[in-house]
Each structure stands twice: as C-alpha cells, then as structure tokens.
Amino acid sequence: MISSTDPTTANPIYFHDYHPTPSDLRAEVLAGLGRPRKQLSPKLFYDAEGSKLFDAICELPEYYPTRTEIAILREHGAEMARRLGREALLVELGSGSSLKIRVLLEALQPAVYMPVDISSEHLQLSAQALAATFPKLEVHAVCADYSTPFELPVDDHSHPRAAFFPGSSIGNFEPAEAEQLLRRVGTILGPEGRLLIGVDLIKDRARLERAYNDAAGVTAAFNMNLLSRINRELDGKFDLARFRHEAFFNAEQGRIEMHLLSTCDQDVDVAGETFRFREGETIHTECSHKYSVEGFHALAGRAGFQPEQVWTDPEQLFSVHCLVHRP
Template sequence: MNLHAAALAQTHPFDEQTSGFAGDVIGDLSQFPKRLSPKYFYDAAGSELFEQITVLPEYYPTRTELGILRSRGDEIAATIPKGAALVEFGAGATTKVRLLLERCDFSAYVPVDISGDFLNAQASGLRKDFPDLGVYPVAADFTAPFDLPAEIADQPKVGFFPGSTLGNFEPHEARAFLHSARDILGEGAQMIIGVDLEKNERVLYDAYNDAAGVTAKFNLNVLVRINRELGGNFDVSAFMHRSVYNRERHRIEMHLISKRAQSVRILGRNFSFRPGESIHTESSYKYSLDRFAVLARESGWSVRESWTDRDQMFSVHALVASD
C-alpha cells in the first residue's frame, strides 16, 4: 500500500464491506480480460440511476414483471401456504414485494441486502403499511449463506427473487445461488423468481443503450465509486459505455471501453489500458422457459407454475424444492 492509500485508510478506515470491495476490484482488474462485479453498481448514486432506468421507455423488464405480478397475483397467491414467511434475496425498492404482500397471507417478511441502513428504512415503511406483518431485516450478502431470524424458524419459507438479477450470474453462479437459497430456506422451501426471456435482439440492444444515456451513466458510476471509496484516479471521461448482445451465450454484455492508452492507480496498484480495451462490468443472460426449467432442476428446484406477459418478454416462476 502506498502513502496515498495508507493515508486514505487512516482517514477513512475500511470496514469489512469496503475491504471486500477493494479486494474484488484489485483482483478483477488484474485479470485478462479485465472485469468488475455488477454488485458494485449499487451505491447510493447507482441505485438512484437504476431506478431511473426502470422507467425508461426502452427498458421493459420492470414494467413487464410488475404487470405479471398484478395480473396473475391471485394465481401466484394460490401457490403459497398461508402464514408463510417471505424472504427476499437482494431486497430493493418495495414496489414488487408490496404486490405480493397485498395478495398473499404472509405472516413475516425478511428483506436481505448488504446495506443495513437501506433495509431499515424500507422496513420502517412496510411496518406502517402492514402493521400485522412481522418485518425482520437481515444485513447480509444474499449470494452467500446467512442465518434467517429465529422468529420465523417454525414458519414455511418462500423466497422472492424478482427482476432479472438471476441473469447477472454466470450459469454456474446461478446454480450455486439457487442451491444456496434452497439450503437457507430449508425443508419444503418455495420460491417466486423473475427471469428475463430471449427476444428480438434490437429490443435487447435498445434496453441497454437507452437514448437518454442513463444506462451509460449507471455503468460509468462504478468508476466514480472506485475513485471515491478506494482512492482511485480513473478519468471517467476517458471511458465509454458499450452494450452488445452475445448470441452464442444468450446474454447482453455491458462494457466500459478505454478511449485511449492510459494508466490508473488504485491502492498502490497500477492498471494499464490499451485504446479500445474493455472492462466487462455485467452480463445479463436471457433464458427460454425450457432452459430455465433445466437450470432450476439442476439446482434442486422444480417449476410448479410459470407466468409470462402476452408478448413473452418476461417470466415469473413458482418453484418448489425437489426431494
């Protein structure tokens, strides 16, 4: 660690979360090709930008999934045991979970996310609106094992994983997450999960390259965060956003492209970039209904029911743990 990094550590001591961020950034930028984990998009600024993305005309997943949850809410509720505890992996804005809480007879809600302050703020609002619901936030990395609150030990468990977040995992990571979720939820587990579907490539391209440039700002913000939290010296204007569809792998890829030859310093480490060199920041896999059913089966789950919108842009699935 150089003098700058040491001074940064003294004035802004790294907690466990920031140390993990630092380790991942150094490790990922040391790879070839370079990459950064998409989980680091979501600082306060990134979360706000993503909320802006969800209402863009080009970005179909959020409004389409909300439409499915509204129109098929009674059918979804019919798959869920009364008095169950709902465990949301990677809890964000409460718009989607409220649709479930309004239709289903849940006794408890457990939002899980790495940001404790954000969770507590969201939990306060839900307690006011659902006074009979036990709300027990858990600050944890939902991709790793964690303990559920003792208050729900005797209740049936239903996981909730909305959005297209599963698509951000590589297939082996998606299987590992689904296995882990099954173990965390325990015997008789169920899960409600959102999965983005394969579709016209132009629709996909437009969704990740919006005309207003909000997705570009969202992508570039991870460099701003590295500068702020890890003392990096990225010239953000020297990188550009690019999203492309990888037909062979059924995924949209987001990249940050270096506009010129340059060197960046982070915590005493230098990282060189060639003109046109990429940092791969996110993949978003798109599934067919059949390919997702296979993935679920390989991960210890069976698909009980599936729902899509009229144009089959997005899907919501009710899973049950396999024997």
Template sequence: MRHDPTLGRLPASVAAVAGDFSLSVIEGLSRAQKALPCRFFYDARGSCLFEEITQLPEYYPTRTEIGILNASAAEIANGFSSGDVLVEFGSGSSRKTEILLDRIADRIVYVPIDVSEAALAEAVLRLEEIYPALEIRPLVADFSTLTKLPHEFSGSRRTGFFPGSTIGNLAPNDAAALLAKFRKVLGERGRLIIGVDLKKDPRVLVRAYNDAAGVTAAFNLNLLVRINRELEGTFDLTTFHHKAIYNPRSGRIEMHLVSDRAQDVMVCGRHFHFVDGESIHTENSYKYTIPEFRALAERAGWKSSRVLTDASEQFSVHELI
C-alpha cells in the first residue's frame, strides 16, 4: 500500500541539527573527561562503516539477534491482531523488521521512526516493493524526545520494536527514563520487543569492539573526520587511535579516541588542548544479566512477559508488557 510521505512528518531544520552538533561537540570537548555523543557517529560514512561492523566475525550481536528473531518470529507474530500498529524506534534500514513483517505485513500498520528522512525514504521504497499490502506511515523524529504518536493511532494497540541493544548506549538511569517514555508512547495496552546484549566473557566483548580488520577503529575515527568537515576542525587523524575496553565495575564497553601526543586542536574557532594519552570518550555499551534488565524494565513501568535467547545466551530479546 502506498504511503502518504507527509503524514506524521515532524518539522526538521538542517540548521537546528547542525547547531546541536556544534554545541554538543564544544560542550563535550570542554569537559575534564572529553566526550562526544555517540549519536553523531552516523553520518553517511559512519552508517556504511557500521553496516560493515555488523558483518564482522568478531561482532556477534547482529547475527545472534537475527538468529533469535528468526527462531521466534512466528511466536512473536502470534501477538499481533488485525489493525495493530508496529512502531519501530530508530528504524534505520528496517532490515531486522522484515523478519516480523514476513508474517504480519497483511494485517498491521508499520510506523518506522527515524531522525534521518533519507534513511526512512529508502527503507519505505524497499518495503513497498516487498510488502505491497503493508500500510506504512513513516515518522521523521528523534525517538528519544518523542512523547506521542499522531492522533490517528490513539485507538490502536501498539507494539514497539527496538532491536540492536541500542538501549545499552544509555546509562541505566537514562535507559529507564527512555523505557518509561516508550511506555507512554505505546500506551497501557502496548508491548515492547527489545534487544539487549548480555554480560559474558570480557574477552569476547572487547574483540567485538576492537576487530582485527580495524573497521570499528575507522568508525570511531570517522567522528573526527565529521568534525573536521562540518565544524572546521583541525584534528590530525594520524595522531589519534581507537581504544575499546570493558569496565567491569559499570558493566559496559567503553570506546575512546586517544591522543598519541600533546597537541592543540581547533573546532568552530575554539581551542582545545590534549595531553599525551588523553582520550575522548565516544561511546558506552552497557551489558546486562537477564534479571538486571528485568529490574530496569520494571522501574520504567513494564513487566517482563518472556525472554528469548540464543543457545549460548550471548544476547536476549525481551517482550515487555
């Protein structure tokens, strides 16, 4: 079914996005522990590099989650009724969603939400070819600030889909706040299907974020390339290197860009000094045990209905109601 490309469209300003980037970079580089928000990884080049990462032998999360979804898709699909709405938060390419749409496309409305209008348009065109009976209502928005769906969906039962363990990029308190926001958007009758990476041997985790081919390093360093291109930055990429470590106290992988020498960098006309070995903290990826994530979801007003895992329990997919 053809979609109305303007339906559900939220106003977006290129200038506002650029302003958010510059302000966030300046604020982050001004901290005692320099830091940059991981949401800025995903320019065109960063998105391509991340797709490469998902295919790497060391990077287990994507293929493991897909395996879980393939094995349990029929079971998940049984929870959908005619007229239900499938809401995907941060839909991107919608590739994983096809595993569910193969079974429910003829009876639901699909609402992909993404900040990238280009990514949404590309995904919608592809899905229209694959599922001609599917009603698609794309929404250009930042899911982290979304508080409600368009009024037309107010009477429908809504299921949220949030794969990829993106929830792990947030500190636990922030993750609980986002889950509570999803609870509000999806309504009291809603449910949430969410991917969550599990705690495991730290060596497996570190390899997944520090691959032998250097793709994750290129992905991390591309953030400096973007700053140079868009914010008149003067980062010398040959003097920074990628570092991924597991922090057992916090239960998270941390990614850093480490300066190999003392140096000065300009961004937006502002001066920033680095001492030798100083890092920019670019990403966290929190890992959970199943009881830990259940407790986190309960704090946000959800109840765990079931948990799906692979045989080795490396990854989990939770159904929350």
C-alpha cells in the first residue's frame, strides 16, 4: 500500500493504492468471444470514448435513473444523514457522479470520506475536487477493486461507519454475486454499520426498454464502441455495419440485457484468432437487474442487512435504501 498527501489542499488527501490487478483486455476478449454464448464484461465499455458516451447517456430524456436518484438525494438528504449518523466515516463504492456525492456530503458532513475506485487517475482528480469544495473534510482515496475483498486503510472505530453505493450499480451483478458483494460490504462496516444504496425498480417494459434504446442512438453508440475499442486495441476486424445494438427486458430474469447482434453469417479476426458468427447470434455485453423493494430487501437480508428506510420518487421509478448491518 502507498499512502501520500496532497500539499495543495487545505486539508490532507491520503491516497492508498492497493494496486488492483489491471484487466488483461486481450485475454478477456478472446475468452468471452470463445464461449458457446459469446459474452464480454461491461467494464470493457469504459475506455475514454465509452466514458464520454456514458456521461451523455445520463443526460438523455429517456434515461431516468441518474436524474431520479439525484432528486431523491436532494429531497431526503437531511433524513438520510440522520440515519447514517453525522461525523461518520463514509465509504463510497465506485467514485462516480460527483453531483450525487456532493449532495450527500453537504447533508451528512462526515468526519472522513473514503472513495473507492479502480481507476487511480479518476480517483485522484475526484478526491482533489471534493477536498477543495469541503475544506474541513479528511479524504482517504482508496485505489481498489470493490468487487473483490479489501480492507479499509484506516482502522478508525471512533466514528460510525457508513457506505454509499449509488447508481444501481448493484444491478450489474448477478443476484448471487450481488449477495456476496453485500456480505463483503457488511464485513467492512461491521455490526450496526449503515449502507445507503441506489436500486432501480421493476416497471413497465416500455419505460425500461426506452431507457436503453434512446431515440438519439447514444446507447447504441456506447454499445457499438466496444467493437471499435477491440478494433483499435486488439487489431480486431469487426465491420460495425454488420452488427446492431439490441436491448430488451428479460422478464423471467428481471433484467435489461444489452447485446450486439450479428446481421449476417461472418468470420471476424481478433488478435490473431478467428471467430465465427451466425446471422442473429449475439455478444451479450451487459445486464442490469431491476428489483421490487421487497425483492431487494430479501436479497439484502440474505447478506446480513436489515432495511431501515426506503425513499422513492413519485413515479416509483427508482429507490434509495438505508440498510443496517445485523448479521
């Protein structure tokens, strides 16, 4: 672990680098395309272009999750702060939208803020910006993969422990994986630690599918950019004109699925290997599980969390839950 401070800010910023293992793009892509049902990890979306496209998705009129969660945080931030406990040690899993965490920090005023992210550069820039905005806040930025076990670098039990996991990122995990992740979060928080987590709700199919098939085609470009990235970085020979974006709600699994569909029989070379595609065959690129409030509470309960409070928007599109760890 490496820890350092940033002397340019009024309050110290400590950087703790757990050196998360970088993904081997070539190995992951070749393994995924070699499966009987081709599949690629959604984390491969986020090269520089993919990250820009996702930011654009969050501004789309069809994409309700980001603006709805922010509205819930703004409306109920004071009550959330009372639940989590002021002067807390606050861990944020995935240092994402700075707007969301700013809303929570203003209401909560924690003693210590600990963002956790796998991207060192993004993490440091975000931590520095927040430290400048909140000059009394002690910031410990942790470069780690929160989907794998890790320990907090500060063994401080003088403050109540709380965690923030926004964006319905829990939905990108299969339910069994989500349960395992929540168990690890519970271990970090300890007994009576509290978790504030955003969860997208099951709703009518049309509303869900519009959110992933926007009229401007930004989500389609985001999905197709995965093939462009493979072409750029792995000498891939994907002809993007022979693939199309497909996203639909799988009611049986309770999830949105995103795919890249081959429009014809074709062979594609990637990193020196050749992969056969049949017409209509897809590459499964992402799942986004949706929950009912009761269904998510059941999942959290299996992981040792009890629900304390849930907040939703008037249309019941999205939910933010306060859970207490009571294993």
